[in-house]
Amino acid sequence: NAGVTQTPKFRILKIGQSMTLQCTQDMNHNYMYWYRQDPGMGLKLIYYSVGAGITDKGEVPNGYNVSRSTTEDFPLRLELAAPSQTSVYFCASSYWPGDELGYTFGSGTRLTVV
């Protein structure tokens, strides 16, 4: 089982550029999440999805968009990159939010906006 796979692992963007962070899971999890991690701030929830076609905002959604066309994929889109979006991004999935098994995390995408 691959679990949760994120691509790319590293990326440098110029201000104003756009990009999509890819996330795929092979565990047939209904729920998927995007977090960003900043030093001293822990992980903040950006967006989450409860199933194909359904997404909702988390704590810090501004500047991001998501879609969920399949159970497996949950891409995160940055339309106009800003330096404040320099961060490490983690995708995660679970069967349901209260899943006592916890969430499975990808290995992260380190994004720098210059």
Added chain:
Amino acid sequence: AQSVTQLGSHVSVSEGALVLLRCNYSSSVPPYLFWYVQYPNQGLQLLLKYTTGATLVKGINGFEAEFKKSETSFHLTKPSAHMSDAAEYFCAVIITNKLIFGTGTLLAVQP
């Protein structure tokens, strides 16, 4: 409002010493509680969790945590630190169907 508070952003212990990482939560209902570990340049790995039942839970690598409802705490401990325990540790709680993280504690282990 902060739902999860980790006291001490940096903790340093000597190899062989007790590790104690503190976590307090705020929730009106009994939460599910988790500790995750993140090694440098890696993703998050689940250390242990509390859902229901026994309040003392054991995890991987010799770590354990005790859920104390009266203190709204879920502190992480390990009797004897190893150099390999150096990492960042995150306490997390599921509240309103979302996994909310604390700000993390960076554990350094001195030889």
